[in-house]
Amino acid sequence: MKPYVYITRKVPESVLQPLQEIAEVGMWPHEDQPVPRDVLLKEAARAEGLFTMVSDQIDAEVLNAAPKLKVVANMAVGYDNIAVAEATEKDIMVCNTPDVLTDTTADLTFALLMASARRVVEASGYIRDNRWINWSPLLLAGHDIHHKTIGIVGMGRIGQATAKRATGFDMKILYHNRSRNEKAEQELGATYCSLDELLEQADFVVCLAPLTSETKALFSTEAFKEMKSSAIFINASRGGLVDEDALYDALKDGEIAGAGLDVFASEPIKADHPLLQFENVTALPHIGSASLETRMKMAEMTVTNIANVLNGHAPVAVVNEDLVEKKGSNASS
Template identity: 70%
Template sequence: MTKKPYVFITRKVPDETLAPLKEIAEIHSWTEEEIPVPRETLLEEAKKADGLFTMLSDKIDTKLLDHAPNLKVVANLAVGYDNIDIAAATEKGVVVCNTPDVLTDTTADLTFALLMATARRIVEAADYVKEGKWQNWAPLLMAGSDIHHKTIGIVGMGRIGSAVAKRATGFDMNILYYNRSRNETAEKQLGAKYVSFHTLLEQSDYIVCLAPLTKETENLFTSEVFHKMKRSAIFINASRGAVVDETALQRALEEGVISGAGLDVFKEEPISSEHPLLRLKNVVALPHIGSSSMETRKEMCELVSRNIANVLCGKKPETVVEA
């Protein structure tokens, strides 16, 4: 009897999403839902794995790849893949997959919700009521900033950026964007205007970062960048924490250089309750839940399972990351 290929899953995922893998592989999973698999365990599992079902928190580097002689595929439960050394994997003939498309609308929903919550002080106002501070009505009680008819500047006009721009049209917003290349579809269909990074910073009321983490975008948002924004500007980050100098952002918020920030991601995750940005009332912080809806996470897991199964069966996976 032919031995089945071995697949290691680095986090607990819905069992029903693993059907494509169960048919063709022996599966072993890390059983914790919120605690990442220890590095030592991942290295040991990689030694015997034909396939790895991974998360952004799992570092797939040269050391791991050098000790994984049977590895054929690494499939990430994310659009991003900055946790994987793509060049090293390609050199060793390991296919790398991700989960684009299926999470676009869900992440765009969360991004725009984060923008709205920050602008209208939703979290702060809800806490105000829960803490028993609401004693009377006042004209400027918890007054925030309008969203309609304002200018949104989107840094990173890919699938998610375009979906956020589509939502902005419902608020009659002026849409600016900065990207590595022109997105003519967004320009024609959504009325988005391609501008320089400098122009976007100067003119936008809301700066929304949806750019991937690359050498060019790492620490893109510095003190100098925040000082180019309007004092009334609100910064939203739903991409990667490392695109922001968090110390510079903290100072900008404390000193009134910008008005507020909505953050779904941080440089080092998870953050503790002692993180300096959490002391600021003009910050809305979320635990990296951009694509976290039941429907989307299920669809993402199913796509990862199909990608691994396809590679192990000698078929072409649905979503391959090119080197």
């Protein structure tokens, strides 16, 4: 009898062949609606593999309801939606999709920075609202990007790729990370500094750190007060890194010049979200890796991760690496 794999959102059938050859595959039939909690629990109860999205909370309740489960493969680089410690205790591998989305997410991050600095969305709305009557010297004047200072919080793969893009604008690159990134320093001229120093000096503060218990609400009232009044805050990581009430106050009080946000504390947001009342907020619906090419690669990697585990091999990318060693696989992860 083939193992059962459940996919929590509709993905293209073309990527599923490797799974369909070795497993019975079930899939929530909607692309734009998350799987209901009761359906997820029911399907997890018989699944050996779960193909999940960042919107799915794979917590202790789900894991406890899934006695056969061997692998949870997230179609994302982040995995804060999964109870990794509990999964590890149950010998369940947790997989993700790093690398394949690095450049695409860095492209979006820098596009968000540029759009925020030059008021691109606001300017487009200006025309659509039929408000463009005359030209004037300071009409929708934004901020230069070239030769400014970018401060990147989280110099991982995406942070490094974003810094690479900043070099094309002759930007000074500051970064803060839990450990030094010598490659970024040597190849990109990035300068390591404390978070306080970065906040005080950067014209653009770019959040690309992972969401952990240590980084939750990292960008607080105190953090925004340390930033320049001319600075723009960009978040393309996870919404939970930001105290949104503090960001609201900082924008309302003019403590920072604007924000570009691809992620929010609770998603999706509605048009009445408090941060959307500000014209100097550029908001996107969590589309950091949303190019057709990259999303297909992510889906393919997620399929491969599950297929490898079910076939007794190491996944391409695994979060709880110690579990691979425990299982004695000789395959590279």
